[in-house]
Amino acid sequence: MENTRSGCPISATLDLVGDRWSLIILRDMMNGKRRYSEFLASPEQITTNVLADRLGQMERHGLVEKTTYQMRPKRYEYAPSEMGRALLPVLQQMSLWANHYVPGTWVPPEQFMKRRIAFGRPHDGGGE
Amino acid sequence: MENTRSGCPISATLDLVGDRWSLIILRDMMNGKRRYSEFLASPEQITTNVLADRLGQMERHGLVEKTTYQMRPKRYEYAPSEMGRALLPVLQQMSLWANHYVPGTWVPPEQFMKRRIAFGRPHDGGGE
DNA sequence: AATTACACTTGTGACTTGCAAGTGACTATT
DNA sequence: AATAGTCACTTGCAAGTCACAAGTGTAATT
Numbered sequence: 001m002e003n004t005r006s007g008c009p010i011s012a013t014l015d016l017v018g019d020r021w022s023l024i025i026l027r028d029m030m031n032g033k034r035r036y037s038e039f040l041a042s043p044e045q046i047t048t049n050v051l052a053d054r055l056g057q058m059e060r061h062g063l064v065e066k067t068t069y070q071m072r073p074k075r076y077e078y079a080p081s082e083m084g085r086a087l088l089p090v091l092q093q094m095s096l097w098a099n100h101y102v103p104g105t106w107v108p109p110e111q112f113m114k115r116r117i118a119f120g121r122p123h124d125g126g127g128e
Numbered sequence: 129m130e131n132t133r134s135g136c137p138i139s140a141t142l143d144l145v146g147d148r149w150s151l152i153i154l155r156d157m158m159n160g161k162r163r164y165s166e167f168l169a170s171p172e173q174i175t176t177n178v179l180a181d182r183l184g185q186m187e188r189h190g191l192v193e194k195t196t197y198q199m200r201p202k203r204y205e206y207a208p209s210e211m212g213r214a215l216l217p218v219l220q221q222m223s224l225w226a227n228h229y230v231p232g233t234w235v236p237p238e239q240f241m242k243r244r245i246a247f248g249r250p251h252d253g254g255g256e
Numbered sequence: 257a258a259t260t261a262c263a264c265t266t267g268t269g270a271c272t273t274g275c276a277a278g279t280g281a282c283t284a285t286t
Numbered sequence: 287a288a289t290a291g292t293c294a295c296t297t298g299c300a301a302g303t304c305a306c307a308a309g310t311g312t313a314a315t316t
Contacts (some may be wrong), residue, residue, distance in 0.1 A: 006171040009226030009233040010155050010219055016230070020146045020304095027138050036263050043134040047305055052264060073313045075262065083229045089221040091138055097218060098137030100247050101211045102144070105137040119228050148273090164294050175274055180295060201282040203293065 016061055017087070021046055021054050026063070026084055027091055031112065034069075034077040058084070088117050144189055145215070149174055149182050154191070154212055155219055159240065162197075162205040186212070216245050 005011045017023050024046065028039055039051055046054075055078055058064040063084035069077045092113055098105045133139045145151050152174065156167055167179055174182075183206055186192040191212035197205045220241055226233045
């Protein structure tokens with residue numbers, strides 16, 4: 001999941017977030033979660049090594065920004081970048097789709113579904 | 129990638145199509161491709177075993193319908209079901225996002241981006 | 257000094273993927 | 287009639303990714 005398979009925008013998106021976990025973490029961030037332990041607490045039960053790996057990957061790709069929220073002991077928090085936040089419409093469409101076609105899925109809160117994002121000017125993903 | 133991790137519609141969607149290939153195959157189907165050899169010919173270069181596996185998985189999950197288009201020798205074609213076609217908005221949003229944020233991605237044809245789908249009545253995914 | 261909290265890292269085995277080659281049913285060509 | 291070709295796969299194996307459990311480093315708390 002590192003370099004790009006083709007110029008197709010769909011495959012490019014999947015090369016960045018086309019796995020079982022990245023968009024779950026982004027979803028949590030959109031809902032205000034910021035810390036490692038908060039992501040671990042989600043019902044999908046991501047494991048610690050995969051979480052650390054995905055956070056690092058998304059940071060390298062410019063989807064997530066890592067900041068130190070406390071020195072001594074050093075503690076970090078993770079927030080979605082503009083590029084990361086701009087994936088909200090993808091998450092919203094997935095939600096609408098699953099609510100229609102996958103029985104038993106819950107309906108997300110209005111504040112999640114109604115939120116609108118605005119694209120900023122494009123920037124380079126800052127690949128590794 | 130088989131049973132559901134939580135009731136979250138995003139995680140449910142990812143449980144069905146959250147891998148590197150399923151949505152690429154669906155994209156090809158949305159663009160009219162129907163046959164095994166056509167999917168293999170795409171620039172992303174899926175391998176034969178993964179293609180066979182994903183087609184079977186998506187068929188079992190009700191995203192794809194397999195029909196025999198010729199007896200003697202038996203030949204099959206794969207078309208997206210309504211459930212599969214309903215993922216178009218997800219693909220469109222991914223395209224918009226990548227065109228904005230991932231340099232070098234091509235812009236999909238208008239007929240792909242402008243197409244609109246209508247949700248039918250919900251139906252059960254037809255688990256395996 | 258021992259315990260707790262947070263944010264990870266490491267080790268191991270199981271599962272999934274990529275790559276290459278082979279198979280079976282037929283059709284077309286020589 | 288034998289050979290070659292097409293299509294839609296299947297099989298085998300090595301390499302990569304994942305889940306699960308345990309351990310590490312820094313510092314505050316008791």
